[in-house]
Amino acid sequence: MLLTVISAVVPLIAVIISYILGVTTQINKRTVEVLRMRYEKLYVPFMRDLIVAPAEWITPHEHSLAVRSKIYDLIMQNAEYLGAKSGLILPKYNQAFLNMLEFEDGNVTYKNAPGDYDSAFTELEDSLLIEAKTISRKLRYPDLSGTISAIRAQSTDKQRLDTKR
Secondary structure, eight states: OHHHHHHHHHHHHHHHHHHHHHHHHHHHHHHHHHHHHHIIIIIHHHHHHHHHSOTTTSOGGGSOHHHHHHHHHHHHHTGGGOOHHHHHHHHHHHHHHHHHHHHHTTOGGGTTHHHHHHHHHHHHHHHHHHHHHHHHHHHTOOOHHHHHHHHHHHHHHHHHHHHHO
């Protein structure tokens, strides 16, 4: 009797374990696909733009309208890929970008726009680099964001030393 019960239960347990492992594998596979899509559509192009025109060389508001618009379009067209923290910063960045347009159009009401834009852009940049680091680690990709952050920190430290002299 016990042998009959065991021989009926073992295949059932095997099926349940197989099902759980299959579901877990599919969930992990889908998670990796989504992370890869986020990384390739938003984070890599953003970091590529940072390498071309890093904020250490020029403050964000000093970039040409074309450069600022390119970054703005990239972020707004891929807003669904933003992480939690960068998503919270997005409205501030959007408003700062629009205020810069008003400022450049000669509207004196927006005299603080350059500083506000620099602040919002830097905050968003920091957030995106942290998120990119997390995603690259999960995907086992090289840490491009860490390299950019290290270069930026080194340049910022050098600027501080040059300013003190």
